[in-house]
């Protein structure tokens with residue numbers, strides 16, 4: 001482990017200094033596209049400004065024989081497109097694959113100055129982050145980059161979950177974590193066959209009414225991902241980085257997708273992946289505080305004055321702890337209003353009067 005005095009030292013001579021704090025840039029939807037798919041690639045320029053993050057995916061969902069084409073496609077998009085306010089990320093191939101070294105040594109010199117974040121799949125422990133950290137520093141130095149590329153790890157192995165805190169704290173490049181429910185389910189030998197979301201068999205049943213075990217009883221479907229998301233949120237908050245829900249594979253089921261995203265939002269995630277253009281609007285809606293939540297938060301803050309003590313508002317007790325939650329909500333609303341004029345107009349129109 002690096003001693004504290006060396007933690008923020010560049011890992012290669014000439015590499016940019018690591019950031020002391022990871023900026024809270026809006027990233028409600030991380031939109032995946034295959035840069036080697038001509039139809040998807042053609043849509044990228046028009047998606048700039050409509051989504052917080054555009055991610056060129058090189059890993060799973062890209063066929064083995066298309067890996068080079070996708071990588072070349074990503075370089076072209078990175079060179080040609082002006083991303084404006086939209087972040088530009090990539091997901092590289094896994095560290096045990098035959099493609100990842102070429103991914104890194106091609107992308108950083110060619111488009112490293114445009115890339116905000118590199119997503120690393122199937123991270124098992126701090127050693128994986130250390131590997132990427134050093135090689136990125138070497139490549140950044142060689143390319144003369146003036147700011148570090150950040151790293152985002154996908155949580156999709158049991159070992160990765162067990163090592164979650166050390167992964168988050170492995171490098172000042174760490175920007176965040178995403179849940180990878182499909183690979184994680186496989187690695188854990190869960191008995192699901194889906195890409196994220198719930199399962200009707202994972203449920204709790206109401207107790208028998210009057211002892212009648214044959215009689216009708218309500219069942220309540222449970223959230224398969226609650227434990228992992230909560231663990232991820234804690235680890236990220238502890239290290240000052242950002243947690244994300246990952247993919248929701250049932251593209252047609254926009255209702256359940258919205259529910260899954262909202263659960264993640266309520267638990268502390270800042271965004272989710274979008275696999276299809278129709279999931280962008282869902283993520284943008286869910287990960288933006290509602291007008292009613294912002295109004296309530298502002299009223300509590302106003303009623304609490306200097307933020308200490310306790311007051312009654314609408315029949316409920318508010319105190320230091322609830323005002324802190326309200327400040328989280330208002331701070332997020334302000335961040336989003338700064339990049340989203342529609343949201344700004346809605347938040348600006350809020351009246352605190354009854």
Ligand SMILES: CC(C)(COP(=O)(O)OP(=O)(O)OC[C@H]1O[C@@H](n2cnc3c(N)ncnc32)[C@H](O)[C@@H]1OP(=O)(O)O)[C@@H](O)C(=O)NCCC(=O)NCCSC(=O)C[C@H](O)C(=O)O
Nearest residue numbers: 032033039040043060061156180181182183247275276277
């Ligand atoms: C899921 C898809 C294969 C569906 O594609 P398709 O059948 O083409 O959908 P549509 O006909 O509805 O598409 C309409 C048009 O929109 C374009 N399109 C579709 N998806 C995208 C996109 N992501 N970005 C941009 N444009 C998109 C289509 O080309 C159509 O265009 P046109 O014909 O001109 O109108 C497809 O959406 C897809 O492949 N999505 C990405 C999948 C992906 O990235 N998967 C990997 C992430 S999930 C994962 O890896 C699991 C995770 O790691 C874990 O372990 O949990």
Ligand SMILES: [Mg+2]
Nearest residue numbers: 060156180183
């Ligand atoms: Mg995966």
